[in-house]
Amino acid sequence: MRRVNPFSRRLFWQGLGASLALVTTRRAVSTHEGTHVVDVKVSGFEFAPAAVEIIAGDTVVWVNHDIAPHTATAVEGDWDTGTLEKGEEARIIFKEPGLHRYFCAYHPHMTGEIRVRSKPGG
Ligand SMILES: [Cu+2]
The missing domain is CATH 2.60.40.420 (Cupredoxins -  blue copper proteins)
Known part of the structure; x- marks a missing residue:
């Protein structure tokens, strides 16, 4: 798919890394960062x-x-x-x-x- 260029793919993996980090350090990380x-x-x-x-x-x-x-x-x-x-x-x-x-x-x-x-x- 043309939309998945190297740039957005990198962002995707960064995002995944961030959410994994959230899971592993859940106690230390606020569940409300930013507004909902x-x-x-x-x-x-x-x-x-x-x-x-x-x-x-x-x-x-x-x-x-x-x-x-x-x-x-x-x-x-x-x-x-x-x-x-x-x-x-x-x-x-x-x-x-x-x-x-x-x-x-x-x-x-x-x-x-x-x-x-x-x-x-x-
Ligand atoms: Cu009413």
Whole structure:
């Protein structure tokens, strides 16, 4: 395949070496280097998973799979995805550690929570 030129092949092996190193030194290496994106599916009038645990700086993405519109609206009122129609998504970056409970503004029985832990070593 033309795409596998010597350069990208070398990158591939470097990547493999890095992941092997991660496995062997797992205890010493943080599982959260850089930021992560966590998906929450909004489907069947539920947030799935309803409880999510992330590290400060991570992003949560809500994707609405229902025909009904939904929101993810913070109970504390400090963030809100706004209305998500079917197929739409919204992302929110959580920078501060803490527990964020949220609900759907259209269907308040739909609830979820995001637990944001502090960044290791910071
Ligand atoms: Cu809803």
